[in-house]
Amino acid sequence: MSENVRELSFSGAVQEALAVAMENDPRVFLMGEDIGVYGGAFQVTGDLVHRFGEDRVMDTPISELGGAGVAVGAAVAGARPVYEFQFSDFASLAMEQIVNQAAKMRFMLGGKVSVPVVFRMPCGSGTGAAAQHSQSLEAWFGHVPGLKVVEAATPEDAKGLLLAAIEDPDPVLVFEHKLLYKIKGHVPEGHYTTPIGKALVRRQGKDATVVAAAIMVHKALEAAEVLAGEGIDIEVIDLRTIRPIDTATIIESVKKTTRLACVYEGVKTLGIGAEISALIAESEAFDYLDAPIMRLGGAESPIPYSPILEKAAVPQTDDIVAGLRNLVKGRI
Amino acid sequence: MSENVRELSFSGAVQEALAVAMENDPRVFLMGEDIGVYGGAFQVTGDLVHRFGEDRVMDTPISELGGAGVAVGAAVAGARPVYEFQFSDFASLAMEQIVNQAAKMRFMLGGKVSVPVVFRMPCGSGTGAAAQHSQSLEAWFGHVPGLKVVEAATPEDAKGLLLAAIEDPDPVLVFEHKLLYKIKGHVPEGHYTTPIGKALVRRQGKDATVVAAAIMVHKALEAAEVLAGEGIDIEVIDLRTIRPIDTATIIESVKKTTRLACVYEGVKTLGIGAEISALIAESEAFDYLDAPIMRLGGAESPIPYSPILEKAAVPQTDDIVAGLRNLVKGRI
């Protein structure tokens, strides 16, 4: 990892990863709607088209099934496409190519091809964009063998995970929470990767473990600070990879803290917290648990437009504080 | 419920439900690929086209997004469409209309419309149809507020749940495991419904609870019989509805048996067993648990073609027997 460390925004870090990848490997190119002169709906690709040209930063017609599928086909044929869904919600139009083709092709063909395609998936609520532009659908893809799914909480990981995804021989979905695009953080220069499949303990604690990803890592850390003032000591794990989940890191933490909370923005039912809960409940850590496994997930509703309701639909820091307080104090 | 009880196949029961619904309500009609003169890929619609005519049993072009979306639009506009996906795998082409439109429309429009559409979803492996025709994707839809998801294990429930789905004002996905189509069972004549959202204890037991749906109910019951010979007494719960899950029935059972196993054909990670495990691990039943919560789910691979591998990819009765034996005997 480079020594030279600067502050960069999350979206700047993503953009830098794309630039580094394109510089290092002529097979890498970008496809997506309005990623060229417009710079992307969230200005993530920015000026890359001017730097790398229209052949490598390709504005795609509004055709998600075709666009994603073309990326898959190009990957099988030796290219390294990075396809941006303008909002991850629109992957609902391309499930066929992602799930039936990209994810399964290597297996179905007896291991004779690889499908090194990357899908970038801006996700999450909080922007007032309502039900069809605010979903957190990580769980759908986490359920699909053949795919890998990553989701960074910091600019540093955003760059490192994306570079790892682009270099990975298999299809990787890279979720990016839209509310994180503007946060800033240290980002090493040049090339480095953050390993896929490894969670990170972002805060050590002894009273309870919180597992979260992306924006929920920040909310969990905030909640932990509040609770620290009350003498409650929370350990926060940043999942970083949704598939495959780093079970070992979570088990180790739960054995120490004896309490587990899963905090996630996606719909609670069958969301990523369900899997984490189940992984622990079936593991050797079960015997260490001193309390039920808490899940704080998104509401069982579409994301509403009203800002009041929108906030109510996903766990907020206060909810996490209250939930953890209860988890730790409720039973000793 | 009618008193008159006969034997009918599962597919015959589904067909009868469609016929009863069409007789009782002129707004009900069927759409799908090859459901007319061909009788459906699994001969479920059979001769219905001859009985109800081509206007009510409509062969649809091979256009799943359009076909499913046309059904959604017709439902909003007052019709009662039942759309058959030839294989539930092909719903991957129609996720947009199912998830962004059908599921969310009522909510997004402030409760001012209802979307009474039914999607029939033949699912599951065991037919040698390989990776793109054998998936069990219930979990995807179980994750989506606004949808209801049901899945019968018996011909009687197949008819009752489908009639309930057609009469429901909201979008319902009806999963039908292909290997069940030929099983026979008692099916009441005429009109009746099986309530959506209610699980059923199919076998009483005191040593452990198994929660399963569709074909896995049969395998669990078989396993329970084997274990009964060893003096192990298994309670088997037939889930019947995947969304909303009947948590109360499961909690009650687990409080009694103190052990829980979730058996499901879908991919283990983020499959329906993850949710059931998490529901119990966060519930008051947690304190009653005498062992980790066991999950027996589908392998982390696409469904392979080779019959040997295909069998290895989903839980078989022997696996359930071994798993349960271990669950019950492993710790007392």
Added chain:
Amino acid sequence: MAAKSATKSVEQGRNLRPFYANHTPEQLKEALRRMWLVRRFEEMAEESYIRGLTHGTMHLSIGQEASAVGICLELTDKDYITSTHRGHGHCIGKGAEVKYMFAEFFGKEEGYCRGRGGSMHIADPATGNLGANGIVGGGLPLATGAALAIKKRGSKDVAVCFFGDGANNEGAFHESLNIAAVWKLPVIYVCENNQYGMSVSTERSTAVKDVATRAAAYNMPGVIVDGNSIADVNEAMTAAMERARNGEGPTLIECKTYRTRGHSRSDRNRYRSKEEIESWKGKDPIPAFEDELMALGILTQADVEGVRAGVEKDIQDGFDFATKGTNPEPSSLLRGVYTTGDAA
């Protein structure tokens, strides 16, 4: 403006083009009023956005009012429309009241969607408006399905599907138009070709110059009209409705038009020139329609001013109504997810 050529006086009734001959002065005045209402609603919405009263994003159709109103003029509350992310015009064209629209924008219970939908999902099922859509092309199968429901109940209503030039490259376009054609459904596909899908010109996104060319692939008529002429739009619509009602099936109408604002609030207009935008501002459909109405003697200058003043008042009243609206209770979040158990 194609309509310019029809500057005949209203007395020469039989020489008027059909749009003017077949509508009463009251109807034409109402059409003008709706066009102004769309324009002023959007300008006020934009201002509200800048003032932080609304949330999220919004897509303004300023410059495209003629197609929305020209199409909807022929429809009753029993006819359906599906709209798009750029749907305020369709909504007002179809008869919505601006006060409930503002209330929706401000996230209030009084809004058309009780504050749950916002600009991208605004709808008014009571007037047959099945809603804007956040998914490009999302309305194409829905309108087709509504047309199927109409056909099944045997009424003479129609369904109209508005969509953009960008949407014409979605698979949903292909599948929907094919199904509608094969089943001869009473649906009218109205492509508002404003030359860009977000930043990408039709030339860079679409293999054919005119979207209407694609109608041939579905064996249906494809009609190109000047989308900035309400008369052109409406006459094409009338023909399409006749066809639909006669059981002859769908029509594709392409309205060539332009949005003079950016795609949405985040647009920096890097993909088009100032000159292009200015030249289209000169083709503004509203003053053109006003001029024509006056030239034909259908409305006087005073009538036109009266229309504008009335609109101004509606906008101000609507805005005031909405700002005083009720915020949703967080506890009501789950309301409307399902029909059953819905406490209304």
Added chain:
Amino acid sequence: MAAKSATKSVEQGRNLRPFYANHTPEQLKEALRRMWLVRRFEEMAEESYIRGLTHGTMHLSIGQEASAVGICLELTDKDYITSTHRGHGHCIGKGAEVKYMFAEFFGKEEGYCRGRGGSMHIADPATGNLGANGIVGGGLPLATGAALAIKKRGSKDVAVCFFGDGANNEGAFHESLNIAAVWKLPVIYVCENNQYGMSVSTERSTAVKDVATRAAAYNMPGVIVDGNSIADVNEAMTAAMERARNGEGPTLIECKTYRTRGHSRSDRNRYRSKEEIESWKGKDPIPAFEDELMALGILTQADVEGVRAGVEKDIQDGFDFATKGTNPEPSSLLRGVYTTGDAA
């Protein structure tokens, strides 16, 4: 048979239609051999199915061999194809060996997909065959993407996408053809129009009579050929390849043909008449090609019999090879799900 009109002797070389003029007798003999190989492979596969040696379903292309072989004749291992559920012909056309195909059918490790894919996923990446597909239309974006990769690397190869008449109503068709046209990709879309998508005739599923009509919606040539004439098919292919290689973009070729077997093993042929099937059996592309080769003096009766005998042996050897194959170990289930950690 359109080709019938070209019954000239091989000596009159310059008067021969291009298919015969531009291929050596050896090439033509190889084409005939492949057609027979497809036919006999499928008959043997069918028999194996009846004998319980294969599992699942299978879709036979008997009667359609001319399009598969006529197209693939022009391709090298560097050109890509994507195939369909009815893909045995494409696979053999592209150069696959039947022994590995049988092994795949029997679920053996020696199979092209190590027994993981079966009939619906059979593939041979080494010869550029990216695989059959269980999803109707699934190959359309894939082939388009392969063409993009070719264009990026700057070679003169092409990608061919086989698909059916039924697939032409999938959104993937529309999106793929549009993208290929806008980006001028070297891809050739070959629609094998066998008149039915499962049980539904094109008339009942497709708004236009000829799928090739739809090419106009993508501003690309749409060519209709007698799909039962290898010469017709191949000549259209040659032109399309030239276009692709010159950077002029995609072509849509529609091969009118027929499958004389049912859709799959579960088909009861309720949707078509015996007479229709019989009449198409009379247009069998293989004897027609043989007759023509002999009439032109390119092959003798003995040559033709030699071809058949050779095929018979390959089939028998392949079948024997496959039955002796290795069953996969259940413990190897996860192999190939991911590239990393894949023990090969």
